Amino acid sequence: MDNLPQELVERICGFLTPKDLKNTLTISQSFQYASERASGAYTQFDLTEENAQQFHDIYSGRRWAYLRHVRFQTHVPAYDEDEAEGTDEEYFAKHHCRESAEELRIKDERFTEQIKFVFDTLKTLEGNTSEGKLQLTIFAPIREVRGSCPHRKCVSWRLHLLSPDTLPKLGSVRALRIDDPTIILPLEEDKSLLKIDLRVLVDLAMKFPRLEYLGCKLFAGSGWTYYYGREVTKQYARDCDRAGPLRDTRLEFANAMESAELPSTLRQAQLDFLWPLSSAERIAHDEALPNLVEPNVYDPFSNSLRLLASGLRRLELKVVADVSLLWPIDGATSYPNLESVCILLHMSSPTGRWYFDGPQGHGHDAQGLEINDQSYPPLEDSTDDEALDEEADDLGLDTEVIEPKEFRVSPNDELLPPFLAAFAQAASKMPKLKEACLWSPLRWDAPEDFGDVTDVARHTDCPLAWGITYIAPRTLGFHYEGQHYSESRQLFWMTGSWRPRDELRDLFSRIGDQNAELLEYWGLEACGGKEKLPLRDPFDYFQIFDYRNPGSVWPADKSFITYKTLQ
Known part of the structure; x- marks a missing residue:
């Protein structure tokens, strides 16, 4: 056995079951190494401050080469009202409801300490062994x-990374994800999911000179509120996503991108700023939304994502954005490497207006709310807080959702076509483009006086969609009644009865090789034909990662990917 080539030993172990691999561990050193690699037992490690020595002991030698995924759950000490009241009654009287600036600073410092711990731990191993190839996933604290x-529990302040320049660079990290670990309902649980400042994505990405993949699954919000029946419940819910901190975190991301020197190796981005999508959907469509753009002419956050996308090969976005997302307001751009792009565009825009109206133009004139000092949580308790708490104590919190108002299923012809034109212009500057998709998830659940929409969609009680998809010749196609592959360019207009004007349609016809024939398809027969909105399934399955690119190395852990955007 000792004389077998290592390549053959590796191949043999690759066919064995985990039980058999336990037996081959003791045959020889060659089989031990191959068995450990084939078992996958050392591919992932959940790092904590308590098991750092164990992590070092396991991976300070040959097993470092087996490691593919390091996960780290950040944490913040529990808040206990009894303990807080007992330590300083005078302070607690001012901060029973509201966190002080000092408390926020302490949370930022604790978060920063944990990120530094992760970096220092990985840097130590890099110094002792050859550089690895792994994904680092950091989870927001609960x-x-x-x-x-x-x-x-309803907190809209963000956690900030202090002094990111002091972090060491890590050549072993090839993929980075920052994720919310789970869905928390603060009005129904004794927990709070703390939000991470979006610029942390940029600050950390610059610390990995060989980064290939950048991903996130974060609730970035847009000032939405569920349609709760009781006003006291609405008031608490609004504190979970106040417009001031929301605008600030988008601006901070944009500011970071202006001076960022991202790794030249970065080729893939999978950024979900609408997680979970169910929260971004189950909102009142007559709700007044904040204007996150003023005093700017365009949305800096959208524009910064365009800068990020310029050198990528694959891009998947779920986002609230404006026309500057892929095409600059004044000028032109190109995407020399981009092959796959899929954008889930939320029906609301950063200005507080909506990309979709209700039947007969209902809700078309909605305007965004100005962000002012009242758009931020106070740093001390107020009489309004006390009154709200008393009302909640007397009446209780009713978190049942009643009288849903989801009626926006028709394109706003003032707002959506400019975005479509920008998307088409950008796609025409992607010489390697194989697939592109722009779509919005829609829902209908409105009182009877909002009208009958059976002329818009056959299945109004199911998740709906509105979108456009492009497929290059000789590329696996859109899931569309047998149309999976063609020698021609394919363009799928899943837009119900809406039709583009000639100028816009011409822009879309310029996507891809002009020498190849363009085939255009309208609607789905199963959903009522050309005039009806489709169900969401075809778009759910059009995700760029995993399903459409099963051989992709990143993300290392694909368990978080679900094809259904709404369970």
């Missing part, structure tokens, strides 16, 4: 909140 009012 905080337990005991015995306090709901204000303490």
